[in-house]
Amino acid sequence: MKRYLSALLWAALAAQAGWTVTNTVWLHQKPGVDPLGLFLLTAFAALALGFRPRVVAAVQVLVGLEFLELVADRTGLLGPQGGGVSWGDFTHFVSYTRQVTSFLPPGWAPALAVAATLAEVTLGVALIARIRVREASWAGGLLLLTYAVAMTLSLPIADAFHYLVFVQAAGILSAAAYYAPRTERSTVHTLRGRWMRPRPATTVRLPS
DSSP states (O other): OHHHHHHHHHHHHHHHHHHHHHIIIIIOOSSOOOHHHHHHHHHHHHHHHOOOHHHHHHHHHHHHHHHHHHHHHHTTTTOSSBTTBSOSSHHHHHHHHHHHTTTSOGGGHHHHHHHHHHHHHHHHHHHHHTSSHHHHHHHHHHHHHHHHHHHHHHSOHHHHHHTTHHHHHHHHHHHHHHOOOHHHHHHHHHHHHHHHSOOOOOOOOOOO
């Protein structure tokens, strides 16, 4: 599993880098990748180069912050739509949800928008506060994969690359696969030590 997810992360990084270079140098189309996106790409590249515990934790926190930033955007905390703000209020986000899920009945959009917001708030807080972080990482990866599939089916591919959904999905799933809490490691080490510690030899006394 780890090997496949690592390969998936490298493939997502290669695709994202190819699109970013093509869009920046030749096409000059919008949306592009903002400075925060470049920072996220750097973190995911570091994750792909070596799954060190600190890098894994940093990626999980960054994805959690990204979830909460998206929620802040759609609830108007970042200001009105425009100038780097994608939606600005929940009405615009429901309209965007209707576009992303164009293969579903339009009446489902409000419920899906609420469900996505609740999921992102829950997962964002869990990833940042380190609450059941491995389960939150798996759930966040599956949520991002769902976004990636829906955006690919309904919108231009540039939107999926702009929000880094492919890289984020592959990265957080890889982090979940490689994540091992310190308490789990210490427990396994202790148990292994107990199992493998040689027992003192016992002397059997025969009756004289």
